[in-house]
Amino acid sequence: MATQTEQRPVLALSAVNQMGCRCARVVLLLLLQALCLLAEDGSIDCMCVGSGCLSEQCKGEQCFIAVTISNGEPSFRRGCLFGSESRRMTCSAAPSASHVVECCSQPMCNVNASMESLLQLLQTSPGSGPARYRPETVLLFIFLGPVVALALLATPTLLLCRRLRPGRLERLREFDTEQGAVDGLITSNVGDSTLADLLDQSCTSGSGSGLPFLVQRTVARQISLVECVGKGRYGEVWRGQWQGENVAVKIFSSRDEKSWFRETEIYNTVLLRHENILGFMASDMTSRNSSTQLWLITHYHENGSLYDYLQRAPVDTADGLLMAASVASGLVHLHTEIFGTEGKPAIAHRDLKSKNVLVKKDLRCCIADLGLAVTHSQADNQLDVGNNPKVGTKRYMAPEVLDESIQTDCFDAYKRVDIWAFGLVLWEIARRTYSNGIVEDYRPPFYDLVPNDPSFDDMRKVVCVEQQRPFVPNRWFSDPTLSALVKLMKECWYQNPSARLTALRIKKTLDKIHSSLEKAKPDC
Structure with missing residues (x-):
């Protein structure tokens, strides 16, 4: 019985996920609201370990521990039981050669139980023949089956209610008994x-x-x-x-x-x-x-980050443009709010750099590491900055971040910080792009102005006080493509944040530069 009980929540949720999306979502939300109220009363806390657990604890009317032998390997579970019929049937099951369960009725009473004690019961239980049940248990199977089925179907919903409470995920912890065997x-x-x-x-x-x-x-x-x-x-x-x-x-x-x-x-x-x-x-x-x-x-992208790739290999002009345009395309998607029933908020990255950009097989790039992201929705004008006190990478910080003049309550301010950082990534790509057979070694932005691990004050002095920008070699101006990229990156580096380009304008400019490059190619 315990094995069936643990499998059915997963099957039930899979069925819900395959229903028509909007109708299923409305029905599930109504069930959650009703059942969350019921989940608070008449239950005790139990330790939950094993499949079907959404957290380290669950609420039920009784706690249980169980061991099941499958393919010669023991599987140990702790959890909760719901409904008097379910508890009586599960706890009345006699030990067999492959399964044993014990129940208790005190809060967290299944915490200290060990798998060894249950394995001893398995070893001493009869090795053949079906498990025997008391007469009242058989009657429960016959007359109360539908009630038990409803209780089993409600179990995953109750567990979801606990998960959806504010702060629940942040406090989530899971302790597996098979440590080191993840x-x-x-x-x-x-x-x-x-x-x-x-x-x-x-x-x-x-x-x-x-x-x-x-x-x-x-x-x-x-x-x-x-x-x-x-x-x-x-x-x-x-x-x-x-x-x-x-x-x-x-x-x-x-x-x-x-x-x-x-x-x-x-x-x-x-x-x-x-x-x-x-x-x-x-x-x-x-x-x-x-x-x-x-x-x-x-x-998984085997080429690794853009930072690693540019150190290993230079790129030709077409591939360099492809890399830059793909990063800009990802940034446009992040910055853009999508309206509708299932819309998407606008998102600012806040830690854009070459180490947080991955290179695909076709040399197109994708943006990664959204741990510091900020979201904004126009519907309620709500700015969600998360609760992470960390800021971005100092080498890529915009002037308004370094001098602490950024408008922290304005979402557009965070988008402009991303544009500053994109200009630095564009500079890194340009350094490793061939022009007339010449290419520079990889260097990080401001490599000649600050130490390898610059401090906040180092960067503020160079960027805010001296208002310096990454060094641009003279040879770039003799190449039409690199010259256009220089103009673009400088428009990302304005000291005044509101003067910087938008991600969409950057993407369109890069597409235009790429079109000009294609037209300039000689016909075969």
Whole structure:
């Protein structure tokens, strides 16, 4: 019974996710509002571990612990039981050779129970023949089956209510008993889907938000970590594999939880999916090596970041323009608010730099790392800056950020900060673009004016007081394409934020430069 109980919530939510989007969403919201009120009374807190758990605790009328042997491997679960009939049937089940369950009725009474004590019951239980039930249990099966079915279907909805309370996700913690075995942990089967199949199954179609939460957790637990491909102050990035496909797993350090939470929140924004925004798959909290880890799973791009790519290889003029135009296209999508029933708020990145831009196989780029993003909706004129106290990278900070004159209550001010940073990224690309067979070595912006790890004061002195800009070699002015790029980047670097170009104007200008380059090519 416990095995069936744990599987049905996942099946029920999968069925809901496959219903007609708008009708299902309205019905589910009405159910949530009604059931959330009921979920508060007549229940106790229990520890929840194993598949079907949305957090480390759940509320029920009784707590349970259970062990199931599958393919010779024991699986240990803790959780809650709802409804008197469900509790009586589950707790009345006699131990068998493959399953045993124990129930208790005090708050958190299943916390200290161990798998070893239940395994002893398994070893001493009869090894053959079906489990025997008392007569009253058989009667309950016959006469109260429909009531139990309704209780099982309501369980995931009640758990969702707990998850949707304000601040619930931020306090979420999960403790798995199989520590260090995250790679092999699977909550439920999602079939032979590919990444594209899963993303297309989302209720909002392929251009919508993230996957349903339970599907995200399922995907996260089916990923095997292969190799570490990067480290930073936020944590690590690993190349992982899911059903034979490479994925990127960004593992945040515990001190950077707010960035993980904010990035998860932003990536689940409806209509965020775009070819020039890093593709998001799933987000999950998991326990590994006795510590809680925060995972963000995205598409994997083997070329790495634009910062890494430009250090390895220079680019020709066409590829340099392609890189710049794709970053601008992603920025336009972020900055643009989409109106409608399922609209998208305008989003400002706030930490745009070459390390936060990834290079695809075709050398087009996509923008990543939305942990510091700011959102704005005109409908209610609400500016959401999140609760992360961190600011962007000092080397890429705009003058108004460095001298602290930025209008923090104005969304357009944050968009103009992104434009300043884009101008610096454009300069980095231009340095590594061939012109008359000549190309400069890679250097970060202001490399000749500040130390390798500049302080806030270093950058303020150079950018605000001296009003200096990155060095532009004379040879760039002899190349029509690079000369046009110089004009464009300088219009991103105005000291007055309101004088800077918009992302859309930048994109159109780059498209025009690319068209001019194509026309200038000699006919074969």
